Amino acid sequence: MKKLISILLILSLFGAAVACxxxxxxxxxxxxxxxxxxxxxxxxxxxxxxxxxxxxxxxxxxxxxxxxxxxxxxxxxxxxxSAGNPYNEKEAEGxxxxxxEFGGEVIVRQPEKATAEDQITMIGELVAQRVxxxxxxxxxxxxxxxxxxxxxxxxxxxLSLDSAxxxxxxxxxxxxxxxxxxxxxxxxxxxxxxGGEGQFAILxxxxxxxxxxxxxxxMNAILEDEQYADIEMVEVAYGDDEYQKSVDQTQALLKNYxxxxxxxxxxxxxxxxxxxxxxxxxxxxxLTGLGLPSEMAEYIGEGDEFxxxxxxxxxxxxxxxxxxxTAAALVDGTIxxxxxxxFTAGDLGEYTIVEAGDEGTEVILGPxxxxxxxxxxxxxxxx
Amino acid sequence: xxxxxxxxxxxxxxxxxxxxxxxxxxxxxTWRNPIxxxxxxxxxxxxxxxxxxxxxxxMMLVLLIGGIDISIGATIALSGMFSALIMRDNQGVPVVxxxxxxxxxxxxxxLLIGLVIVKGKVPPIIATLGFMNIYRGLxxxxxxxxxxxxxxxxxAYKQFATGRYLTFGVLNNMITVMLLCYILFFFFLKYxxxxxxxxxxxxxxxxxxxxxxxxDRIKFFxxxxxxxxxxxxxxxxxxxxxxxxxxxxxxIEMDVxxxxxxxxxxxxxxxxxxxxVFLGALIMAILGNALPLVGISQFWQDGLKGLxxxxxxxxxxxxxxxxxxxxxxxxxx
Numbered sequence: 001m002k003k004l005i006s007i008l009l010i011l012s013l014f015g016a017a018v019a020c021x022x023x024x025x026x027x028x029x030x031x032x033x034x035x036x037x038x039x040x041x042x043x044x045x046x047x048x049x050x051x052x053x054x055x056x057x058x059x060x061x062x063x064x065x066x067x068x069x070x071x072x073x074x075x076x077x078x079x080x081x082s083a084g085n086p087y088n089e090k091e092a093e094g095x096x097x098x099x100x101e102f103g104g105e106v107i108v109r110q111p112e113k114a115t116a117e118d119q120i121t122m123i124g125e126l127v128a129q130r131v132x133x134x135x136x137x138x139x140x141x142x143x144x145x146x147x148x149x150x151x152x153x154x155x156x157x158x159l160s161l162d163s164a165x166x167x168x169x170x171x172x173x174x175x176x177x178x179x180x181x182x183x184x185x186x187x188x189x190x191x192x193x194x195g196g197e198g199q200f201a202i203l204x205x206x207x208x209x210x211x212x213x214x215x216x217x218x219m220n221a222i223l224e225d226e227q228y229a230d231i232e233m234v235e236v237a238y239g240d241d242e243y244q245k246s247v248d249q250t251q252a253l254l255k256n257y258x259x260x261x262x263x264x265x266x267x268x269x270x271x272x273x274x275x276x277x278x279x280x281x282x283x284x285x286x287l288t289g290l291g292l293p294s295e296m297a298e299y300i301g302e303g304d305e306f307x308x309x310x311x312x313x314x315x316x317x318x319x320x321x322x323x324x325x326t327a328a329a330l331v332d333g334t335i336x337x338x339x340x341x342x343f344t345a346g347d348l349g350e351y352t353i354v355e356a357g358d359e360g361t362e363v364i365l366g367p368x369x370x371x372x373x374x375x376x377x378x379x380x381x382x383x
Numbered sequence: 384x385x386x387x388x389x390x391x392x393x394x395x396x397x398x399x400x401x402x403x404x405x406x407x408x409x410x411x412x413t414w415r416n417p418i419x420x421x422x423x424x425x426x427x428x429x430x431x432x433x434x435x436x437x438x439x440x441x442m443m444l445v446l447l448i449g450g451i452d453i454s455i456g457a458t459i460a461l462s463g464m465f466s467a468l469i470m471r472d473n474q475g476v477p478v479v480x481x482x483x484x485x486x487x488x489x490x491x492x493x494l495l496i497g498l499v500i501v502k503g504k505v506p507p508i509i510a511t512l513g514f515m516n517i518y519r520g521l522x523x524x525x526x527x528x529x530x531x532x533x534x535x536x537x538x539a540y541k542q543f544a545t546g547r548y549l550t551f552g553v554l555n556n557m558i559t560v561m562l563l564c565y566i567l568f569f570f571f572l573k574y575x576x577x578x579x580x581x582x583x584x585x586x587x588x589x590x591x592x593x594x595x596x597x598x599d600r601i602k603f604f605x606x607x608x609x610x611x612x613x614x615x616x617x618x619x620x621x622x623x624x625x626x627x628x629x630x631x632x633x634x635i636e637m638d639v640x641x642x643x644x645x646x647x648x649x650x651x652x653x654x655x656x657x658x659x660v661f662l663g664a665l666i667m668a669i670l671g672n673a674l675p676l677v678g679i680s681q682f683w684q685d686g687l688k689g690l691x692x693x694x695x696x697x698x699x700x701x702x703x704x705x706x707x708x709x710x711x712x713x714x715x716x
Contacts, residue, residue, distance in 0.1 A: 040537055084523045084629025086530045110528075112519065113633075207681055238681045243624045243631070244671065252675035255418045276533075280545050295626060298533035354621050380534060 031188045057249035070332035072103035073225050076324065079122055079165065080135045083110035087268065087292060087316050088137070090383040093163065095135065098324025101346055106130060116140035123147040126156075128157035133157040133327040134170040135174075138165040143211050145169040155332035157163040159337075161323040163211055164315075167360025171330055171337030172353055174272055174323045175362045176314040182290070183218030184311050185368050190231060191287040193262045193309065197230035201253045203270040203289075214357070234260065239270050254283060265289035271311065275299035278307035287311075293371050297380035310372035314365055316383060322348055322365055337361055343357030397647040400702045401662045402697050415677040424672070428621070429614030430544070432668035433561035434511060434616045439574060439642040439664040440568050440657070441612035444605040446643055447585040448598075449652030450507035454496060455613045457518035457640065459632040460487035460537065463617030464522050467531040467627030474537050481540055485618035486611055492518060493610015497603040513641065523629045531627040534700065544623035557619060559714040564612070642667045645695045647703070654703075666695060 024371050078095045080088035092108045099106045109126065111118030116139045118276045126134055127150060134151055138160050148169035161174035166180055190200050202219070218238060222231060234257050239246030253260060254277070263278070263285060265271045271291030278287055279299055287299070287308040299308045301336055325345035326335075335341035341353045341362055348365075356362035371379055412419045429436075438455055445452045465483040470476050492514070515561060533541070549559040570576040577613045583591040584601045591598050621627045646663025648655030674684045 038626060082630070083521075084528060084530075086528075086628075089528050102642075208571070217632075221486065237675060237682070242634075244431060244435075248671050249675050251424075251427050251431075251672075255424065255676060256416070275625070292532075294532040294534070295530075298625065328680075380532070 015036065015300065027087050050105055057227050071328045073105065074328075074331055075105045075107060075129070076327050076331075077107040077109065077126045077129075077131040077134045078320070079109045079111075079119055079126070079134060079136040080325070081111075081139055082114035082118075083112055085114075086383060090316035091137065091320035093321025094315075094322075095324045096320070097317070097357040098321045098328070098346055102325075104328065111139075114139050116143035119144060120147045123151055127151045127154050130154075131156060132331050133159070135161050135323045135327050136158050136165060137162040138166075139163070143353045144215075145148050155183060157327060159323065159326055159330060159376055160325075161319055164356070164358065164360075164362075167356070167358055170305060172335070173356055173360060173362040174319060174326050175364045176293070176316075177357070177366060178315075178364045179214045179218045179357060180222075180366045181364075182312070183222050184213050184291065185370075186215070186266065187219050187222045187228065189310065191228060191314070193286045194231050194290060195261075198261040199234045199257055199259050200264060201234050201257065202236045203215070203246065203249055203253070203267070203274055204236055204238050205267040205300050207238045207272065208344050209267075210228050212266055217262075239267075239273060241267060241269040243269065243273050246270050247277055250274045250277040252283070253286065260285050261286065266293070268292045268295065268313075271296055271308075276308050276318050283307065290368070291371075292383060293379035294381070294383060296371070297376050300371065300376045306373075310370055312370055314366035314368050318348060319365055320350070322363065326351075326363055346380070396661065397699060397702050397706070398658045400698055401647065401659060401666075401695070402646070404698060405662055405666050406668070408666065408673075408691065412669070412673040412677055413678055419673050419676055425674075426475055428668055429558045429561070432664070432671060433557040434623070434632075435560050435638055435642065435667060436661070436664040437564050437612055437616055437619075438635065438639040439646070439660050440564055440638045441609035442636075442643050443568075443646075443648050443655050443660045444581060445507075446488035446640075446648045446650060447581050447652060447655055448575050448602050448605045449585050449588070450500065450602065450605065451640070451650075451701045452496065452511045452513040452609050453508065453636045453640075454492075454515035454518060455609065456632040456635045457515045457522065457664065458489055458492045459614035459617040459620055460522045460609055460629060461492060461518045461525070461617070461632060461637070462486070462614040463621045464627045464629065465530070466525050466618055467536060467621045468526060470537055470540060471531050471535045474605075478537075478540050478543055482615070482618045485621075486499065486614040489610040489617060490607060491612015493607045493613065494603070494609065497606030500606060501599045501602050519629075519633075526627075526629055528629065530629065531621075533625040536621065536625055536627075540622055541625045543623075544619065559577070560615070560619065565657060565661055567675075573656055578599070582653055584652075617708070635641060636666055645692060645699065647699050663695075666691075694707070 026352065076099045078092055080092055082088060088110065096106045109122045111122060119136065119139050123134065124147060127204060134156055136144065140163065144165050145168060150378050152158050158170050159172050159174060160170045162176055164173045194200060202216060205217060235253065237249040237253055239249045249261065250273055253263060263274050265274050266289050268291050271289050272295050274287050274298060278285055290313050291311045292313065296308060296311060299306060300311065313349045322345050328335065329343035334343045335353060337353065339353055339355050342350055344350050351363050353361050353363055410518050411543050419422055442690045444450065461483040465488045466481045469484060470481055480517055496511060496514050499505050500507050543556055547554060580596050583596055584598045588598050619630060642664040644650065644661055646659035647657065648660060670688050673686060679687065
């Protein structure tokens with residue numbers, strides 16, 4: 001009996017190994033088989049981005065072939081923050097699209113939890129696999145430094161995207177949108193929704209999230225301007241990107257500040273939780289911030305029953321795509337990551353490397369994209 | 384001497400000492416912000432924490448038999464995601480059916496865990512650690528790393544969490560479900576054979592076996608029930624937050640275990656009551672809801688929460704000790 005059980009167990013392990021094999025190939029192969037399903041909507045809906053980036057369009061046609069030299073067949077790895085997050089999925093989709101365009105090979109790695117430890121292990125594995133470039137969305141600003149330095153010493157080009165790692169651990173950072181651009185967009189939205197005067201509150205993720213804090217600091221700096229003298233930021237609440245806690249925080253804001261006019265949430269979980277609470281309560285408080293279109297489609301609209309008139313976010317597909325081309329430019333030597341280096345990122349056009357706020361260098365994707373009732377219907381299908 | 388007597392009566396019941404702690408917390412919070420004690424806030428709080436409170440009941444059963452289950456967050460995600468995906472593709476699925484599907488998935492998850500622990504003799508913490516990863520991974524695989532946003536979930540289903548139709552307009556549905564679970568468990572543990580056998584199994588497995596209790600069946604039952612409740616919470620979770628994500632309910636097991644321990648459930652099994660768990664879970668809910676209300680710096684909130692939990696548990700242990708000492712003295716006398 002015991003033997004039978006142990007044989008069964010071993011068999012099931014083999015079965016699992018085979019199944020997992022299928023699993024990994026499908027994650028890397030997904031983009032090749034998925035396009036039939038996902039590409040169609042993506043192409044349709046990419047139009048609005050191109051409209052806003054009209055100047056970029058001019059350069060794309062002629063210069064595209066140039067970027068292809070010397071990167072064909074090279075391996076490009078993307079290490080996202082964690083599995084299961086739709087936003088990271090879309091980043092990976094864009095990255096894969098870019099790498100496939102210039103004929104490289106893609107490895108996408110997704111740690112199960114959004115921790116630096118998991119990422120460090122995976123970086124070690126990627127170094128052992130001798131990839132040519134690693135693009136990482138850092139779960140910690142400093143903790144990845146030893147692992148990434150090791151990768152760079154092994155001749156691998158390292159860049160960060162979305163969430164930066166410190167300047168010593170990267171050649172360049174791909175920034176979704178300049179911190180100031182986001183701060184300005186959010187402050188303008190608050191100014192607009194409050195009607196130029198009144199109270200608003202911020203619902204953030206965790207109090208240590210570096211991107212959140214940079215945006216909030218930038219909003220604070222912009223609010224110093226006399227133009228915004230009549231709007232008052234009453235509190236920065238932290239929902240830790242957990243639903244239950246974000247709901248608690250939103251409800252507390254509504255109860256503690258009866259005159260509150262606007263909640264601004266620069267985090268997708270915060271946006272969802274606040275949207276749900278405001279809608280359920282039929283509150284007159286308005287919501288804006290950075291949210292995922294599909295999650296927020298339910299809450300964006302004109303009229304009192306919709307809490308969110310409009311919100312912003314960048315296109316994660318584009319960040320991944322830009323990171324793919326940035327990695328290619330690093331690998332073929334077009335750029336070294338120094339200020340004023342320029343390169344062409346496929347359909348997105350030409351980009352120039354600029355100085356980043358952390359004394360490193362970065363590429364900025366562009367201003368955040370606005371989602372409102374006029375375009376939410378098409379974007380909710382995308383991500 | 385008289386003072387001592389008061390202390391003695393206080394110390395004679397875990398539940399009463401817990402109640403005192405809770406009232407003290409409530410008093411301080413209300414003093415800092417009277418909004419806390421409004422009907423609306425209490426309703427908000429119970430609605431938002433009905434999930435954690437229901438889970439505490441299942442966790443109590445598992446702790447009573449001397450086990451532990453840290454896979455509940457993953458079970459919630461798997462079962463919630465399962466029914467959410469079905470609803471996404473078939474908008475007409477009735478709410479009850481969606482709930483039953485989620486509960487079914489949860490029950491299967493729990494029974495599998497029970498099977499491995501009982502038949503495989505794997506220590507519960509290791510078994511559930513393994514299943515935590517398996518179920519979470521399955522959730523991602525099943526959903527193909529996608530998520531089900533609000534607009535894809537049928538309106539009737541979302542309205543369950545905001546509606547009051549179960550009690551014809553008196554209580555929010557989430558609260559009703561939670562209270563029903565508590566009433567059910569109260570009578571089940573106190574007045575049924577299986578209920579008493581759970582305590583017997585937890586306090587002394589060998590003695591229980593000698594007296595003819597099928598302890599394996601009892602353990603199986605406990606993990607199955609935990610899974611079933613996780614499935615129920617998976618359904619409630621999708622309804623209240625109007626979205627199903629692969630990473631939902633991650634880490635919730637810690638809050639649930641804390642609720643039980645505050646409520647006086649012994650981690651070594653055999654000891655704990657439904658009333659105590661109710662108070663323990665309620666204290667966790669109060670802390671979650673009220674700390675943002677009283678305007679303490681965000682940076683202090685987590686630390687303060689931990690401190691209060693610790694104080695509640697220490698008080699609990701002290702009360703327990705004095706109860707045991709009292710009993711001993713009575714027996715010697």
